[in-house]
Amino acid sequence: MVGLLLLMLFSGLAQAERIKDLASIAGVRTNQLLGYGLVVGLNGTGDKTSSSPFTEQSLKSMLTQLGIVVPPDTSINPKNVAAVTINADLPAFAKPGQKIDVTVSSIGDAKSLRGGTLLMSPLKGADGRVYAVAQGNLVVGGLSASGADGSSITINIPSVGRIPNGATVERTVTSGFNQGTFLTLNLHESDFTTANRMVESINQAIGPGAARALDATSIRVNTPIDPNQRVSFVSLIENLPVKPGEVAARVIVNSRTGTVVISNQVQVSPAAVSHGSLTVTISENDQVSQPEAFSGGTTAVVPQSEVSVAEGGSRMFLFNPGVSLNEVVRAVNQVGAAPSDLVAILEALKQAGALKAELVVI
Numbered sequence: 001m002v003g004l005l006l007l008m009l010f011s012g013l014a015q016a017e018r019i020k021d022l023a024s025i026a027g028v029r030t031n032q033l034l035g036y037g038l039v040v041g042l043n044g045t046g047d048k049t050s051s052s053p054f055t056e057q058s059l060k061s062m063l064t065q066l067g068i069v070v071p072p073d074t075s076i077n078p079k080n081v082a083a084v085t086i087n088a089d090l091p092a093f094a095k096p097g098q099k100i101d102v103t104v105s106s107i108g109d110a111k112s113l114r115g116g117t118l119l120m121s122p123l124k125g126a127d128g129r130v131y132a133v134a135q136g137n138l139v140v141g142g143l144s145a146s147g148a149d150g151s152s153i154t155i156n157i158p159s160v161g162r163i164p165n166g167a168t169v170e171r172t173v174t175s176g177f178n179q180g181t182f183l184t185l186n187l188h189e190s191d192f193t194t195a196n197r198m199v200e201s202i203n204q205a206i207g208p209g210a211a212r213a214l215d216a217t218s219i220r221v222n223t224p225i226d227p228n229q230r231v232s233f234v235s236l237i238e239n240l241p242v243k244p245g246e247v248a249a250r251v252i253v254n255s256r257t258g259t260v261v262i263s264n265q266v267q268v269s270p271a272a273v274s275h276g277s278l279t280v281t282i283s284e285n286d287q288v289s290q291p292e293a294f295s296g297g298t299t300a301v302v303p304q305s306e307v308s309v310a311e312g313g314s315r316m317f318l319f320n321p322g323v324s325l326n327e328v329v330r331a332v333n334q335v336g337a338a339p340s341d342l343v344a345i346l347e348a349l350k351q352a353g354a355l356k357a358e359l360v361v362i
Helices: 053-065 192-206 227-238 325-334 339-351
Strands: 023-025 031-040 081-090 099-106 117-124 130-137 143-146 152-155 160-169 182-187 211-213 218-222 250-254 259-262 271-275 278-289 300-311 315-319 358-361
Touching: 031 053, 031 099, 031 130, 053 081, 081 117, 081 130, 081 160, 099 117, 117 160, 182 192, 182 227, 192 211, 192 218, 192 227
Parallel strands: 250 358
Antiparallel strands: 023 182, 031 081, 031 117, 081 099, 099 160, 117 130, 130 160, 143 152, 182 218, 211 218, 250 259, 271 315, 278 300
């Protein structure tokens, strides 16, 4: 049997899926937010001023805003403070006052953020405007410990943490959902067959002409103008069943792990493949040369090498016209081939033009 080989077999008869699982509405999307802040309260695992001067600058600036004047020539080296970046995803239709999760990552040389608290930090979008404000106690899944002799142990990543519901939304992102007389559905994976079937499903449920395909990805659907009716209309549309088109014939080979993924549409033209192995074994044996008594010689160690070559029995694979995936796998398993053997066979079939599929090596 093929021990370490993973074959993901896609069913030839695709099951019907909901439109909401196959496509998304154009303009209804998340937006990335990014911010900079300080984490305080660390147990001596924060940044070092010598290698992270921006941490000291940020701390002085914060103290100044709080009304505390720090002399310019004063050096601050608190080991319980770390400079961090904060990133979050702002969901579509998020309203002011709602909470979102944030991820906090150290950008200095802090060893761990465990036990720290993020101070109030604004989160900005790509346009430079503030859309949320983050603050709270970090949840860190990593752990690190070190000894006086320099030995240390680290579990997971202690320099990254999360704050569930750690940011409050301050601004709403304008959406085009309620604008215009139509919506555009974009397929997650472009496919002419799926797009055509989606149009047929919508027109059958709503009426002729309600939807039309723009290309292999986009479907335009006429919608009501009233926002309340539009929400009900989209709820109806996204739950309609659609039978997606069958995936293209493709073989994906992961050269690092030996994983091979083969779709069910893969077929092989008439071909014969012979595959064998050549094993070279070299062994070293040390022999002791002992001189005879009173000969005046010295004992010496003489290396002795033995080289042997063994050629494994060649395996012949014969594939008839229109051979399916199941027959290919069965033929390989019957001879006990390894994952690397199957990869070599597939590559040889591709070179010979007998593999009727796209071969992708990652």
